[in-house]
Amino acid sequence: MTQTGAFPAAGVSPAGGLSTGGFAAQPGSGAFPAQPTSAWPVSAPAGPQPQSGPPHLVHQAQPHPGGRGRSGVLALVIGLVLLVVVGVQAAFIVRLESRLDKAEKAATAAKTTDETRLKALEDRADKLEAKTGGNLDAAAVAESVRPSVFRVTTKYATGTSFALGKAPSGGGTNLITNYHVVQEAYEKGERDVSLERTNQRFPAKVIEAHPDKDLALLHTDEEFTRLVPAAQVPKVGEPVLVVGAPLGLEDTVTTGVVSAFRSRSGEDLMQFDAAINPGNSGGPVFNAKKEVVGVATLKAREAEGIGLAIPISVVCQTISVC
Secondary structure: OOOOOOOOOOOEOOOOOEOOOOOOOOOOOOOOOOOOOOOOOOOOOOOOOOOOOOOOOOOOOOOOOOHHHHHHHHHHHHHHHHHHHHHHHHHHHHHHHHHHHHHHHHHHHHHHHHHHHHHHHHHHHHHHHHHHOOOOOHHHHHHHHHHHEEEEEOOOOEEEEEEEOOOOOOOOEEEEEOHHHHHHHHHOOOOEEEEEEOOEEEEEEEEEEEHHHOEEEEEEOOOOOOEEEOOOOOOOOOEEEEEEOHHHOOOEEEEEEEEEEEEEOOEEEEEEOOOOOOOOOOOEEEOOOOEEEEEEEEEOOOOOOOEEEEEHHHHHHHOOOO
16 A cells, blocks of 8 residues: 655665665655755764775875975075175275275385485484584593594604504504604614503504605504594584693593694695694594594694694595505
């Protein structure tokens, strides 16, 4: 018996076919139309799900796609920082080199300026000295030169001699004096003389005689400090200092100025007003630089302050000692 509005038996369709699990349409019954199968989602059963693929194969974790990107950014940042550091160091080195160059240029300029100023000061000093004749410090000059000046004696006369010029090739010391100091002994064939200073006596010999220049050269085996000949002729008015043994009084010092230049028998003589007396003959006349400018040789009789000296240039031209 057919039941109106009833559901058909499960698994049996009105057409006698198999049911698909949905509602079969009931023609003309006024029921809901047929609904498609699996209209509502079906929840996955709880518990472990079967895995596809080979058994016992465990899937490895894959790196996050963003990890490699972050490493690249970090490397780029580090590279930029290093580039900035290198740039700063390079700029610092360039700046330092520039400062060093400037410092070197400044030092060179300062050195040139100092040399120019020094040269200017030397020129001014030379001009001032030429104008004033120098400032002779008699005490300083005397202290420096006296150890080179000696009283020279023979059996017949006493005078003065002094060590001068270059060292002899055979050693010892050469000394200058006037010929008239040793003349009598020399003419008698005697060559030995004595050099005396501060209670000491040293033997010496006459090795050259120049009567026409009133000059003689002595030699001793002793070593003494040699004096320096002046390179320039002193000017009239320049101060001078004389060291000698007037009347046998060794180490006597007198001062004065160059008074004039005179001529005697065709030879120029230097006139000065420093006091000299018998025994000064053959002694040195000094300038303010402690250089020998002449050899005292004569004085005016019955007058004071008129002495004459052989210029040192004549000595150097006559005897190879300078």
